Amino acid sequence: MAETVFSLRNITKIFPNGNRALNGVNLDIAAGECLIIAGSNGSGKTLLMRILAGLSDPTEGEILFKNRPAGQHTRELRSFLGFVFQDADAQMLGETVAEDAAFGPKNLGLSAAGQRAEDSLKAMGLEDKKAYSPRRLSGGEKRRLAVAGVLAMGCETVIMDEPFANLDWPGVVQVLEAIRSLKEAGKTVIILTHELEKVLAMADRLVILDKGHIRGSGRPEEVLDRLKPEYGIRDPRKSYAAAGDCTWLDR
């Protein structure tokens, strides 16, 4: 059994306006697993991962990083956990692709930031675009650049928030290739999405989040067998064509 790297214990988030966005969420994440957290818009996926990354505080609950309270290890956590945000443009900080990939390791004060950037750009198939402005990259390339940036920091865990948003098919394939290389490198990969059909084949485990509650967690097929229409997740094993598959439509 792989080592548990993160444990979220009883995480609850209540906003000042009374919105209970997360309700007693318990989740363990094992080293090297590829976990998909699926949920409809507003189910709490991003918030849960922002809390895991220390970017937002829970109202209640505890986050353990390697069995120790995460708050006491903020620096180690910063270089362990990389977040690829939904808006790839907001994450780009360099004038060139090479500069952008080197930004993270430089910021962490790591040695050989340029070499680290170069290696990670190669791993993401972007070595030919080093001199480009990041703005000139395609959507899929931008996401790969964001992954290269977290790899250059030496992150062992990569969270990807809606990595397929606004991508055409070649872009989707590029991101899937990036996920495959992360898996092959033994990284822990957490993917937040409502587009299960694109990425389910990569998953070791599927977690369903709905209105801030975990409704299922386990082997993808088993979790899908217990999907309820109100979770707002489409079972990717069903066809798009049959009206009978659209269980949430009034018939």
Ligand SMILES: Nc1ncnc2c1ncn2[C@@H]1O[C@H](COP(=O)(O)OP(=O)(O)OP(=O)(O)O)[C@@H](O)[C@H]1O
């Ligand atoms: N400052 C805030 N005040 C009140 N509610 C908030 C605030 N910020 C976020 N929320 C709520 O928290 C809930 C969870 O949002 P979150 O962004 O985590 O959803 P998500 O599952 O990632 O959705 P999406 O797929 O749209 O990105 C939403 O209902 C959102 O409206």
